[in-house]
Amino acid sequence: MVCNRCKMVVEQELTKLGFKADHVTLGEVTLPESELSKEQLERIDQALLQVGFERIDDRKARLIESVKNKIIERVHHVDSIDRKFNWSDILADELNHDYNSLSNLFSSVEGITIEQYIIRQKIERAKELLFYDELNLSEIALKLGYSSVAHLSSQFKKITGLTPSELKKSRKPQDVRNPLDAVQ
Known part of the structure; x- marks a missing residue:
């Protein structure tokens, strides 16, 4: 689950089946029943x-899904990312696992590193913000924790094949935007 609508749909489906979820968060549902x-x-x-x-x-x-959900939550649902925060510390602390073991597991199963996944999520967020047309590129870079517009632009071009300006001019989000759960 990558958004509030996802959580709502899962909760509705469980309710239709006669289950009342105690807790629904991104990627996790807790039911009162201990054994199903x-x-x-x-x-x-x-x-x-x-x-x-x-x-x-x-x-x-589940652990890999938790890593993805923590990244999606921070990139897409936190107002701005502090450039100084350390992803490895955040993920290790919040998931109660050693970062190296998280990283090795993630890479072996997903075929990309956690860092690459973070970059791809940031680029998806940048695409979204470009289409809203409320922030300029400097503000987007700052919001996503990039040290400069040049850094954002180079990663953007590497991932999408377009510069942010070229993408903005194209105005075809359906051609270049990806659902969050399909970002790899």
């Missing part, structure tokens, strides 16, 4: 698949 039957899990899986989600039961997969 195989049939109940299959019903939940079917309902979630029909709306484009899947239940992750594997511990390593």
Whole structure:
């Protein structure tokens, strides 16, 4: 789940199945039932698949999903990123795991590093902000924690093949924007 609407849809699907979630956050649902039957899990899986989600039961997969959700939350839902904050410290502290083990697991399963994933999420956010046309490139760079417009522009070009200005001129978000859960 990567947004509030995602959380709402998952909660609605669980309610339709007769479950009342204690807690729904990005990527995690807590149900009051401690043990669910195989049939109940299959019903939940079917309902979630029909709306484009899947239940992750594997511990390593859950941990990777947690890493992604923490990054998405900070890049897309926090008003501005402090250039001085350290992603490795944040992820290690919030997920209670050693960063090196998180990084190795993430890379082995996802095929990209955590740093590359962060960059790609930042570029998606930059695309979104460019289309809103409320901030200039300097403000976007600052908001996303870049040290300079040049740094943002070079990463932007490397990922998208376009400069931010070229993308802004194209005005075709459907051609260049990606759903957050599809960013890889």
